[in-house]
Amino acid sequence: MPVRFRSVASRRKRHPARSCSRTLFAVSVGKGDPKRIVEAGYDQIGPSYRPWSDEAMSNDVRGEYLQDVVTRLPKDADVLELGCGPGADAAQLARERRYLGVDLSSVQLDIALAHVPNGSFLHADITALELPANSFDAVVAFYVFNHVPGAEQGPMFVKIYAWLRPGAFFCASLGAGEHEDLVQDDWLGVPMFFASIGRDENERLLGEAGFQLERSELRTELEEDGEVSFHWVIARKTN
Numbered sequence: 483m484p485v486r487f488r489s490v491a492s493r494r495k496r497h498p499a500r501s502c503s504r505t506l507f508a509v510s511v512g513k514g515d516p517k518r519i520v521e522a523g524y525d526q527i528g529p530s531y532r533p534w535s536d537e538a539m540s541n542d543v544r545g546e547y548l549q550d551v552v553t554r555l556p557k558d559a560d561v562l563e564l565g566c567g568p569g570a571d572a573a574q575l576a577r578e579r580r581y582l583g584v585d586l587s588s589v590q591l592d593i594a595l596a597h598v599p600n601g602s603f604l605h606a607d608i609t610a611l612e613l614p615a616n617s618f619d620a621v622v623a624f625y626v627f628n629h630v631p632g633a634e635q636g637p638m639f640v641k642i643y644a645w646l647r648p649g650a651f652f653c654a655s656l657g658a659g660e661h662e663d664l665v666q667d668d669w670l671g672v673p674m675f676f677a678s679i680g681r682d683e684n685e686r687l688l689g690e691a692g693f694q695l696e697r698s699e700l701r702t703e704l705e706e707d708g709e710v711s712f713h714w715v716i717a718r719k720t721n
């Protein structure tokens with residue numbers, strides 16, 4: 483059964499988000515480093531992340547896909563959200579359903595837990611997560627895969643496929659363009675790890691994992707300092 487996340491308020495560090503410089507530089511990241519950069523980054527951004535994300539995305543593609551997910555789900559479904567962050571979507575996903583949110587950042591999980599007391603939350607790296615096969619009606623991952631190393635994304639699709647029940651689906655925003663794994667020196671005031679394997683590779687690896695694509699499209703949103711595109715998918719487990 484899902485483990486309820488325990489608050490670790492003593493680890494909280496509050497740093498206001500600053501505008502980002504958009505300076506990118508590639509670094510050679512050793513094994514394990516990307517996860518530590520992401521964890522430390524989101525812990526440090528802390529409560530500033532959720533208001534930034536609520537306001538930054540003017541087109542609200544996430545809202546559209548969230549609505550699509552909710553209308554496809556039966557009541558009493560089992561829903562897994564990967565990289566749930568501060569729980570912006572958790573309340574809707576958890577309504578009359580069993581919900582498990584997983585995140586690397588204990589600070590973001592603290593915020594999610596405060597907003598969604600009926601959800602279950604787990605502090606874990608999604609790429610190291612072990613869950614029973616055939617146990618979820620949907621897996622949702624919004625703006626998370628762009629923080630997962632490129633080489634780990636295909637194996638992650640295989641794990642998600644196994645966790646889903648036959649006929650269940652995976653909904654995610656994935657990296658739209660292709661670039662090497664990199665660290666941005668100042669993203670919301672912290673160093674942050676980013677990866678993106680691109681739409682063609684996303685589709686190829688999802689197909690290889692066994693998924694059938696029901697929606698697959700590039701969508702552009704306007705952030706405060708420019709346009710950003712993601713590859714949005716709804717992929718179904720067919721057997």
Ligand SMILES: C[S@@+](CC[C@H](N)C(=O)[O-])C[C@H]1O[C@@H](n2cnc3c(N)ncnc32)[C@H](O)[C@@H]1O
Nearest residue numbers: 524565566567570585586587607608624625629
């Ligand atoms: C951009 S935020 C998105 C949060 C939420 N899905 C939303 O749309 O508001 C990315 C979240 O993914 C989490 N994350 C990134 N890589 C992760 C990993 N390997 N395991 C667990 N969580 C991860 C981060 O800690 C962060 O909270």
